[in-house]
Amino acid sequence: MxxxxxxxxxxxxxxxxxxxxxxxxxxxxxxxxxxxxxxxxxxxxxxxxxxxxxxxxxxxxxxxxxxSSCPAFDGAVETLQELEKNGHEIYYITARKAEHGERTKNWMIENGFPVKDDHFFCGMKDHEKIHTINRLELDYYFDDKPAVLETLLDIPTKVYAIDNSYNRELDIPRLASWFELKELISE
Known part of the structure; x- marks a missing residue:
């Protein structure tokens, strides 16, 4: 997947x-x-x-x-490492400015995230993420930002909100912990 x-x-x-x-x-x-x-x-x-x-x-x-030392959410690194180990493809799609791309990618690698150069997309505006998600034909996509999530409601990709106080108004499936992902994809 x-x-x-x-x-x-x-x-x-x-x-x-x-x-x-x-x-x-x-x-x-x-x-x-x-x-x-x-x-x-x-x-x-x-x-x-x-x-x-x-x-x-x-x-x-x-x-x-x-x-610097911004922490990953509990289980995020291990979950993505396990997905990669099991043969799944992992893509990162971030609206961080393009000038942060290489440093962000390197920071992710240094912090244990499995990253491939051609699976890392950076420098788009929130409303432009949908184009990358559709082009990649993702099975699942996870984001926190309402401005992004609202653009993804009618696509074939299964979209999940990472639960935060600022996105609870959205009627969208959500993930409260990265430890839930294994159960979610086995359904």
């Missing part, structure tokens, strides 16, 4: 990692429960920042957020 995966907040816990960095850099102590209740992908509101200040904060921390 062919599996497609978004990266940020699908395979790696990027927003929560950034949330902890914001607390540290702003010398704040905003509770994790505030983060877990956010209805937006952006995290700046939890710190009382407006969109402009939040954007500046994110950009100032981008290097540290994207390329």
């Amino acid at each position: 062919r599996f497609g995966f978004d990266i940020d907040d699908t395979l790696i816990n990027l927003r929560e990692f950034a949330f902890h960095l914001y607390n540290e850099k702003l010398n704040e102590n905003v509770e994790l429960s505030v983060f877990k209740a956010l209805k937006t992908i952006e995290i700046h509101e939890a710190f009382g920042l407006d969109k402009e200040a939040g954007g500046k904060m994110w950009n100032s921390l981008a290097e540290e957020v994207y390329y």
Whole structure:
């Protein structure tokens, strides 16, 4: 089978990692429960920042957020390694800017994700992911972002939302843990 995966907040816990960095850099102590209740992908509101200040904060921390010790979600690396071991094809489809492509791919490899050069797609806008997903004829695709998921509702690929507070309004099958994937594909 062919599996497609978004990266940020699908395979790696990027927003929560950034949330902890914001607390540290702003010398704040905003509770994790505030983060877990956010209805937006952006995290700046939890710190009382407006969109402009939040954007500046994110950009100032981008290097540290994207390329340091951001953890994978529990079971993500092992699940993808097992899929590859069992002969499945794994594709990464990320809206990270193209200039982050090679470094992101290398970071993924260094952190244990099975990555092949020709199975890594980067630099598209959210609404453009559908074209790559259709062209690859994926059997399954996993993402967290409502703006992406809403474009994929009428395609043959089985699409799953990675459960987050900001995407629970979507009526779409979801995955709450990477340990659920084995059971899901055996159905």
